Amino acid sequence: MDPVDQVERLSKRSRDLFGKDYGFALDYNEPISQRIKFSSKLRNEYLAARESLPPHIEAKLPPPSRFSRRDDTTRNEINPILNELIPPPPPPGTLADASTSTAVAIRHGHGPASATDGTPQVAPAQMQLTVQQQRSQFGDGSSRALAERRTNVTQVRPEWHAQWKLMRVISGHLGWVRSVCVEPDNQWFATGAGDRTIKIWDLASGTLKLTLTGHIMTVRGLAVSPRHPYLFSCGEDKMVKCWDLEQNKVIRQYHGHLSGVYSLDLHPNLDVLVTAGRDAVARVWDMRTRMAVHVLSGHKATISSVKCQEADPQVVTGSMDTQVRLWDLAAGKTQTVLTHHKKSVRALTMHPTEFTFASGSADNIKQWKFPEGAFMQNFEPAHNAIVNTLSTNSDGVMFSGGDNGSMAFFDWKSGHKFQETEATVVPGSLDAENGIFASTFDHTGLRLITCEADKSIKVWREDPEATPETHPGIEWKPKIGRQRY
Amino acid sequence: MATTYNEIGAVITVSDAQKLNNIPPYGQRTGWRPKTLDDFGDGGAFPEINMKQYPLDMGRTKQGPSNALAIQVDSQGKIKYDAIARQGHAAGRIVHTSFSDLIPLRQRANIGEINLARPSEEEVAETTAKTKAAFEMIVSGKSKAANAKSITNSKAQEATYIRYTPSNMMGERGDGQHRQRIIKMVDLPEDPMEPPKFRHTKVPRGPPSPPAPLLRSPPRKLTAKDAEDFNIPPSVSKWKNPKGYTIALDKRLAADGRGLEEVKINDNFAKLSEALYAADRHAREEVKQRALLQQKIADQEKEAKEEHLRMLARKVREEREVTARNTSRRSASPRPVRSRSVSRGRSRSRSLSYDSRYGSRSPYDRDSYRARSYERRSYRSNSYSRSRSRTPQSRTGRSRTPRSRTPSPSRYDSRSRSRSYSYSRSPSRSISRSPSRTPRSRSRSYSR
Numbered sequence: 001m002d003p004v005d006q007v008e009r010l011s012k013r014s015r016d017l018f019g020k021d022y023g024f025a026l027d028y029n030e031p032i033s034q035r036i037k038f039s040s041k042l043r044n045e046y047l048a049a050r051e052s053l054p055p056h057i058e059a060k061l062p063p064p065s066r067f068s069r070r071d072d073t074t075r076n077e078i079n080p081i082l083n084e085l086i087p088p089p090p091p092p093g094t095l096a097d098a099s100t101s102t103a104v105a106i107r108h109g110h111g112p113a114s115a116t117d118g119t120p121q122v123a124p125a126q127m128q129l130t131v132q133q134q135r136s137q138f139g140d141g142s143s144r145a146l147a148e149r150r151t152n153v154t155q156v157r158p159e160w161h162a163q164w165k166l167m168r169v170i171s172g173h174l175g176w177v178r179s180v181c182v183e184p185d186n187q188w189f190a191t192g193a194g195d196r197t198i199k200i201w202d203l204a205s206g207t208l209k210l211t212l213t214g215h216i217m218t219v220r221g222l223a224v225s226p227r228h229p230y231l232f233s234c235g236e237d238k239m240v241k242c243w244d245l246e247q248n249k250v251i252r253q254y255h256g257h258l259s260g261v262y263s264l265d266l267h268p269n270l271d272v273l274v275t276a277g278r279d280a281v282a283r284v285w286d287m288r289t290r291m292a293v294h295v296l297s298g299h300k301a302t303i304s305s306v307k308c309q310e311a312d313p314q315v316v317t318g319s320m321d322t323q324v325r326l327w328d329l330a331a332g333k334t335q336t337v338l339t340h341h342k343k344s345v346r347a348l349t350m351h352p353t354e355f356t357f358a359s360g361s362a363d364n365i366k367q368w369k370f371p372e373g374a375f376m377q378n379f380e381p382a383h384n385a386i387v388n389t390l391s392t393n394s395d396g397v398m399f400s401g402g403d404n405g406s407m408a409f410f411d412w413k414s415g416h417k418f419q420e421t422e423a424t425v426v427p428g429s430l431d432a433e434n435g436i437f438a439s440t441f442d443h444t445g446l447r448l449i450t451c452e453a454d455k456s457i458k459v460w461r462e463d464p465e466a467t468p469e470t471h472p473g474i475e476w477k478p479k480i481g482r483q484r485y
Numbered sequence: 486m487a488t489t490y491n492e493i494g495a496v497i498t499v500s501d502a503q504k505l506n507n508i509p510p511y512g513q514r515t516g517w518r519p520k521t522l523d524d525f526g527d528g529g530a531f532p533e534i535n536m537k538q539y540p541l542d543m544g545r546t547k548q549g550p551s552n553a554l555a556i557q558v559d560s561q562g563k564i565k566y567d568a569i570a571r572q573g574h575a576a577g578r579i580v581h582t583s584f585s586d587l588i589p590l591r592q593r594a595n596i597g598e599i600n601l602a603r604p605s606e607e608e609v610a611e612t613t614a615k616t617k618a619a620f621e622m623i624v625s626g627k628s629k630a631a632n633a634k635s636i637t638n639s640k641a642q643e644a645t646y647i648r649y650t651p652s653n654m655m656g657e658r659g660d661g662q663h664r665q666r667i668i669k670m671v672d673l674p675e676d677p678m679e680p681p682k683f684r685h686t687k688v689p690r691g692p693p694s695p696p697a698p699l700l701r702s703p704p705r706k707l708t709a710k711d712a713e714d715f716n717i718p719p720s721v722s723k724w725k726n727p728k729g730y731t732i733a734l735d736k737r738l739a740a741d742g743r744g745l746e747e748v749k750i751n752d753n754f755a756k757l758s759e760a761l762y763a764a765d766r767h768a769r770e771e772v773k774q775r776a777l778l779q780q781k782i783a784d785q786e787k788e789a790k791e792e793h794l795r796m797l798a799r800k801v802r803e804e805r806e807v808t809a810r811n812t813s814r815r816s817a818s819p820r821p822v823r824s825r826s827v828s829r830g831r832s833r834s835r836s837l838s839y840d841s842r843y844g845s846r847s848p849y850d851r852d853s854y855r856a857r858s859y860e861r862r863s864y865r866s867n868s869y870s871r872s873r874s875r876t877p878q879s880r881t882g883r884s885r886t887p888r889s890r891t892p893s894p895s896r897y898d899s900r901s902r903s904r905s906y907s908y909s910r911s912p913s914r915s916i917s918r919s920p921s922r923t924p925r926s927r928s929r930s931y932s933r
Binding site for chain 2: 048049051052054055056153156269270272286289291293294310311312314323328329330331333334335336337338339340341342353354355356369372373374375376377378
């Protein structure tokens with residue numbers, strides 16, 4: 001790369017990282033700096049808004065003034081060295097050229113032609129726009145780009161989280177452990193496995209309390225109701241069972257699925273449960289009468305994950321036809337279809353406090369905003385494995401478990417992966433038996449329970465001695481340059 | 486009607502309608518075209534005017550009902566190109582159609598303040614109530630259908646009465662009392678055993694709702710290497726061929742997986758074979774060494790024995806000479822020993838050995854036996870046995886030379902002995918054997 005370009009990139013990065021903390025040393029002429037500050041602020045805020053005005057209104061306004069010569073000469077006066085090092089931001093009207101960056105979006109307005117010059121030319125009235133930039137603008141400077149991006153996007157800095165370490169390994173199942181659920185009082189948790197049993201374990205000590213038998217094939221989904229003393233389980237044998245926890249036996253079965261049921265969730269407010277599986281439909285059951293209230297059809301392949309929440313859209317499903325659908329439960333119809341994923345969506349997780357959720361597939365883990373399903377961000381750097389499970393913490397830690405045993409921990413707000421580890425198999429297992437099928441945080445968010453393919457259950461916790469200096473985690477760098485989605 | 490004349494003098498009749506609408510009369514229509522329906526008046530098309538005419542709007546080919554969407558424009562005046570993607574959906578449906586739906590939310594231009602708070606309690610309660618009500622209706626409808634007690638609807642079968650006040654009774658005024666009528670409406674009784682009256686025809690399903698726009702890049706093209714990696718040859722059985730196809734050998738073996746697997750042999754096999762080889766070599770060396778050692782010992786013993794014998798022979802010779810001198814002085818007498826030994830010929834040394842055997846209980850018992858047996862063997866092995874073994878006669882029977890065959894279960898003789906040797910025992914020997922300790926028994930005690 002051209003050394004001038006390299007210096008530019010480095011200076012951009014440092015500006016972005018430290019610009020907030022230090023600013024420019026504008027301590028020379030107070031009124032001038034104030035004027036500059038205000039005018040630049042106004043421009044930043046409102047010049048972009050100007051482009052979204054209807055053209056007939058915008059025609060009435062005076063054309064946007066580019067940097068006036070006055071501003072730039074003062075800038076030159078103030079600190080010519082600084083001026084050379086860190087070029088000024090472009091006027092917000094110049095946009096959307098394939099070669100301009102936007103994510104950090106502080107870039108010299110000149111095109112590549114000026115990069116060859118020794119010093120950047122600052123006088124805007126003589127600013128030579130490249131042909132591409134000229135084409136991308138109307139005469140008065142408003143943009144013709146189809147999708148306008150913000151020019152000064154500050155990236156969210158990730159919060160530091162302690163590294164997660166293995167605390168306990170619980171063996172006892174005789175088949176792959178496929179599902180897990182922690183009870184609302186955080187006393188015990190239940191796991192369902194390929195040996196067709198549901199085992200209930202004490203959370204504090206990890207000892208086995210109870211084994212429930214009744215399914216004839218793998219138990220794929222579990223849920224403990226916070227409002228009734230019931231445990232719901234679903235399996236590959238098309239059965240959905242309601243267990244009474246006071247008597248430890250099955251009291252209800254919900255009949256109607258045509259094929260294996262892979263996922264189950266309870267509605268927080270209504271007495272309703274939603275199950276979904278290989279027949280590509282999600283069924284909404286009334287708990288008491290065992291009737292299928294709605295059959296939510298629309299997916300074309302197995303639904304691998306279903307989640308319920310109290311506000312609209314009340315049901316979210318992720319399926320192996322790469323679609324995520326948000327459903328209107330009262331009408332029984334799809335509200336939105338999200339087609340951003342390229343591979344099967346195997347995992348969904350809702351954030352406990354924010355109105356957002358994340359969906360995981362082999363290509364990407366994406367974060368979305370309710371209620372319209374707006375795409376928020378990708379979790380970077382990507383977890384390069386088939387993501388079988390996602391779980392979120394109230395501290396903003398998201399865990400993703402892969403089919404090859406790899407585990408990744410992400411910061412929710414910024415989407416940054418701060419830890420990546422690989423689970424080790426229990427001694428006696430093959431290395432190929434490394435895989436995570438299900439996971440959950442307990443209700444405090446301090447313990448992570450993962451269910452693995454080597455028939456063990458692993459409990460993880462945060463390293464108590466970790467500090468930001470000793471365990472900084474994977475390094476975060478703000479991104480420069482346009483990204484592809 | 487006024488008669489008018491045209492240029493060539495023909496009479497022109499003008500109708501009322503023509504007059505009213507200013508339709509030019511026949512002959513004067515050269516530049517004129519009927520533009521509206523009224524221009525046809527009450528007549529038909531004008532044949533002399535060369536254009537398509539549809540008087541009374543008759544004869545047009547009708548455009549059928551088309552599915553084309555009309556172009557719609559949104560509030561800002563931009564054309565709604567995503568109307569196609571929204572076709573058929575309810576108004577509340579959210580369809581992501583633009584490129585900005587692909588940009589992360591915080592980087593979109595017009596987004597303003599992003600509010601990530603969960604909806605409030607009131608909203609949630611409202612949603613819950615609405616959903617619950619909807620569910621109640623559905624569930625009650627279904628449960629009624631499930632729990633229906635009788636097939637007849639009793640409410641519909643009861644009579645309803647209607648008070649009818651007729652108006653405008655066709656001129657007939659009627660008396661005041663009969664101005665109103667009461668009508669009793671009863672459902673026609675349904676025959677429960679009647680078969681269904683109508684056929685339910687199946688209507689093919691309509692088109693599905695339009696597919697959602699795909700907001701992802703198209704799948705990457707396969708490289709040749711990828712295609713090769715995932716290439717699975719068709720499975721052709723090595724055992725079954727029910728239809729008798731002739732398939733090339735390379736296709737028969739393609740799914741074999743020979744080239745794919747690396748056959749790993751455990752190292753322990755090599756270690757085992759090496760250990761065996763070493764042990765074998767070691768054993769053979771040991772055996773050879775032992776044999777050499779024994780041979781050396783035997784040689785030494787033989788030497789010693791020969792020396793001893795020579796000494797004995799010398800002694801005997803001297804004694805003989807002495808006695809011969811003595812007897813020659815006295816008289817000439819036969820020597821039985823010598824004659825015996827002479828008559829025995831080949832077995833001379835053996836006879837000696839026998840005598841020495843019986844005569845002496847010498848400290849060389851073992852050695853003497855060994856020497857004897859070795860002698861026997863040496864005689865046989867060096868000169869006689871070789872010759873004997875080579876000649877075919879020697880291999881045959883035990884009757885051949887009973888003397889020569891002396892079964893001796895000594896260690897180093899076992900190999901050189903043939904089976905035929907083991908049986909023979911010369912009866913002569915048994916006579917000469919001493920009763921108490923036979924050489925056989927002795928040898929037996931030693932050789933093991």
